[in-house]
Amino acid sequence: MPEVVAVLLRVVVVLAAFLVVPLLVGQVEHKAMAHMQSRVGPMYAGMFHGWAQLVADGVKFVQKEDVVPAAADRTVFKLAPAVALLPYLVALLVVPLGPGLVGQDLDVGLFFVLAVMGAGVIGTLMGGWSSANKYSLLGGIRVAAQLMAYELPFVLAAASVAMAAGTLSLTGIVEAWHPWWLLWQGIALVVFFVSGLAELQRPPFDMPVADAEIVFGPYTEYGGLRFALFILAEYAGIVVLSALTTVLFLGGWHGPFSDSIGWLWTLVKTFAVAFMVIWVRVAYPRMREDQLQRVAWQGLVPLALLQLAVTAVGVVMTA
Amino acid sequence: MRMPGSGLAKGLAVTLRTMGRRSVTAHYPDALPELPPRSRGVIALIEENCTSCMLCARECPAWCIYIDSHKDVVPATTEGGKDKTRNVLDRFAIDFSICMYCSICIEVCPFDALHWSPEFEYAELDIRELTHEKDRLREWMWTVPAPAALDVHAEPAKEIGTAEKAAERTRAAELSDPQAAIAAPEPDKSAGEGRG
Numbered sequence: 001m002p003e004v005v006a007v008l009l010r011v012v013v014v015l016a017a018f019l020v021v022p023l024l025v026g027q028v029e030h031k032a033m034a035h036m037q038s039r040v041g042p043m044y045a046g047m048f049h050g051w052a053q054l055v056a057d058g059v060k061f062v063q064k065e066d067v068v069p070a071a072a073d074r075t076v077f078k079l080a081p082a083v084a085l086l087p088y089l090v091a092l093l094v095v096p097l098g099p100g101l102v103g104q105d106l107d108v109g110l111f112f113v114l115a116v117m118g119a120g121v122i123g124t125l126m127g128g129w130s131s132a133n134k135y136s137l138l139g140g141i142r143v144a145a146q147l148m149a150y151e152l153p154f155v156l157a158a159a160s161v162a163m164a165a166g167t168l169s170l171t172g173i174v175e176a177w178h179p180w181w182l183l184w185q186g187i188a189l190v191v192f193f194v195s196g197l198a199e200l201q202r203p204p205f206d207m208p209v210a211d212a213e214i215v216f217g218p219y220t221e222y223g224g225l226r227f228a229l230f231i232l233a234e235y236a237g238i239v240v241l242s243a244l245t246t247v248l249f250l251g252g253w254h255g256p257f258s259d260s261i262g263w264l265w266t267l268v269k270t271f272a273v274a275f276m277v278i279w280v281r282v283a284y285p286r287m288r289e290d291q292l293q294r295v296a297w298q299g300l301v302p303l304a305l306l307q308l309a310v311t312a313v314g315v316v317m318t319a
Numbered sequence: 320m321r322m323p324g325s326g327l328a329k330g331l332a333v334t335l336r337t338m339g340r341r342s343v344t345a346h347y348p349d350a351l352p353e354l355p356p357r358s359r360g361v362i363a364l365i366e367e368n369c370t371s372c373m374l375c376a377r378e379c380p381a382w383c384i385y386i387d388s389h390k391d392v393v394p395a396t397t398e399g400g401k402d403k404t405r406n407v408l409d410r411f412a413i414d415f416s417i418c419m420y421c422s423i424c425i426e427v428c429p430f431d432a433l434h435w436s437p438e439f440e441y442a443e444l445d446i447r448e449l450t451h452e453k454d455r456l457r458e459w460m461w462t463v464p465a466p467a468a469l470d471v472h473a474e475p476a477k478e479i480g481t482a483e484k485a486a487e488r489t490r491a492a493e494l495s496d497p498q499a500a501i502a503a504p505e506p507d508k509s510a511g512e513g514r515g
Contacts, residue, residue, distance in 0.1 A: 036334040040344045283330040 011093075014103040018089050022235035023054045025242075028271075029235075029278045030054075036282040057228075064224030071132035072221065080130065081222070081229035084123025087116040088236035095243045096171045098253045098263035109170035110162050113244060114155055120237065121147045121199065124208070127230070128218030139217025142208040142289065143201065149296035150198040150205075156304035157192035160311045161185055161248045174252035181249070184314055187307040189249040191300050193273070196241040198296070200234060202277060204284040207292055242273035356467045358437040359420045361451075362413055363459035368432035371406040375424035375433060383417035384424060385410060385450075411453035416446050436462040 030053060034041030042050025068074055091113045093103035106112050121143060128140020162168050164185060165176035182189070198205035209217035219230050246252055246269040253262030287295065345352055354360070371388035387410035393403040425433045436459045443449050451459075469476070475483075 032338065035338045035342060038337055038340065038343045040342045040346075043346075279331060279334060283334045284327070 010103050014093050015089070018092050018236060018239075021239050022232055025238050025271075025274045025278075026054050026235045027051065028275065029281075032275065032278050033282050036279070061224055061228035066224050066226070067221075069132055069221050073130035073132070076126050076130035077221075078226070080123050080127035081226045081233070082123070083126055084120055085229050085233040085236065087120035087123075088233060088240045091116045091240045092236070092243070094170060095240070095247060096174060096252065097266050099171070099175075101263050102171060105171050106169065108168045110158055110168045110173065110248070113170070113240075114158055117199065117237075117240065118147070118151055120233065123233065124201070124218045124230070127222065128208075131218070131221040133221050135214040135216075135220045136218050138214050139208045139220070142214075143218060145289075146198055146201065146205065146208060146292065149293055150195040150300070153191050153296060153300035153304040154195040154199060156301070156308060157188040157195065158248060160188040160304070160307045163308070163311050163315060166315075170247050174247055174254070177251040177254060179251065179254075181251070185249055185307070185311070187303050187310070189245070191304045191307065192249065193241075193245055193276070195296070195300055196245065197277065197280065198292070200237040200241060202234070202238070203281040204287050205292060206286055207289050210286060238274055238277050239270070242270045242277065245273045246270045354437045356464070357435060358439075359422060359435050360437040360439040361415070361435075361441060361459050361462075362418070362425065362456065363434045363436045363463050364411055364413075364453060364456035365432050365434070365460055366408060366411065366453055366457050368428075368430045369408050369411065370430060370432075371408050372429070374427050374429065378423050378427045380421060380423065381417045381419050383414040385412040385414070408453065411456060412450050413456060414450040415441070416449040434460065434463045436460070437464065438462045 030050070031041045042053035044050060045056040046052025068077055094106050094109045094112055096102035096105065124143045125140050125147075128136045128138075128143060131137070161173060161181075164181065165173040167173060167176065201208050209219065214220070219227060222230060243266070246266055250269045250273070252269070253266045255262070255265035258265060371386060373386055376382075376384040376386045386408070388406050388408050390404045391407045393405050395402050422435070425435060438459060441449075441451075474480070
């Protein structure tokens with residue numbers, strides 16, 4: 001019986017983190033982006049520097065009418081936001097916070113997370129296809145093209161670190177991590193982060209939702225709660241990507257006093273990476289579709305392959 | 320040769336630096352804006368200065384000034400004298416929904432009856448409410464700031480120069496002939512023309 005309680009507790013904690021941390025990241029994005037642009041961002045909601053802005057947004061989204069276009073494929077259209085959101089929840093389940101502090105420790109954790117994150121994009125694709133809208137369709141196709149292009153360097157970079165650690169378990173990878181990996185796996189870190197950004201369709205890789213040309217891409221026909229779920233999926237994606245980058249490349253809970261406050265190190269590093277995601281969004285303009293493909297195929301894939309070679313040499317030398 | 324990626328780093332540096340600086344947002348409803356002197360917010364009217372000469376209404380490019388007046392007869396003060404007439408202002412209204420804030424009425428007023436006030440918070444829910452009648456225009460007068468001080472070596476204002484000259488002339492006349500000084504003609508009729 002206590003085992004069931006423990007499992008339930010873990011699930012509840014992961015669910016709470018899943019609902020709270022993305023909001024936190026979203027709020028930081030609101031404020032940090034505003035200050036990076038010499039603005040102040042939301043100031044009124046919650047009476048103090050707009051801390052409740054996203055809560056207010058959520059309340060607004062809930063009140064909105066649930067509209068499904070007449071020509072849309074109703075079932076797929078309604079299912080799409082859930083398909084987009086759930087994989088990130090599942091992925092969060094296996095990301096370790098500290099030694100033993102993990103929703104569910106899997107031996108094939110890395111494999112599982114990568115597979116599940118790839119599935120998240122299917123939701124967007126479903127939304128784009130089922131909306132019966134040309135902009136949605138174009139956006140959906142762009143999502144698919146982006147997924148095809150960036151999944152490869154993403155997986156190759158992750159494979160490099162798995163190779164270095166000699167395990168697919170996320171906990172095992174963190175345990176095997178050593179500060180000099182920052183140098184050894186440096187290329188993989190950059191490739192993983194950049195292609196992760198592209199998989200989340202975050203600026204500067206947000207061609208699928210390029211609002212200047214295709215309205216809002218796959219999300220054009222969505223409104224109210226379903227739209228909010230898509231947005232939440234985006235921010236949950238940021239959290240998962242940041243957490244994964246932390247666990248794979250930045251050493252997770254490694255840091256001073258890691259015995260007692262290891263989980264705090266993981267959180268701090270995760271937020272630092274999430275801030276980087278926001279920072280990059282503010283600093284760079286959106287890439288064109290052809291530039292986007294070129295970066296993936298001519299830039300990241302060769303780099304990732306180079307990293308694999310470097311890792312292989314390193315593993316063989318030290319073995 | 321430039322380092323590859325230096326442009327990317329520069330982009331990040333610029334945004335980070337901006338984040339460290341103060342934002343330029345004007346917190347308007349919470350903090351009132353610091354308006355420059357002579358801001359054109361709303362037109363105020365000193366009713367007492369107005370002679371209903373209609374110059375402002377006629378010069379207004381937008382035809383937004385409405386003036387109604389009638390002539391009052393002032394009875395002669397001396398026996399057998401002629402009755403005088405005087406303009407009485409009945410209505411003076413400015414329709415701020417039409418006004419384009421060109422300031423021509425204020426420039427053209429010979430008696431300084433119109434002034435700019437920096438107040439700007441007079442939005443209304445009904446467009447008709449934007450026609451301010453003369454009592455409301457009079458109320459704006461309390462918000463008109465004092466004229467800005469002159470620059471250090473600037474010429475004194477025309478009125479002050481005229482008054483000083485007149486006073487000097489009176490004093491000179493007093494010195495030469497104390498009796499004639501009392502009967503001296505009104506000084507300001509000719510004095511104003513002396514200065515360009």
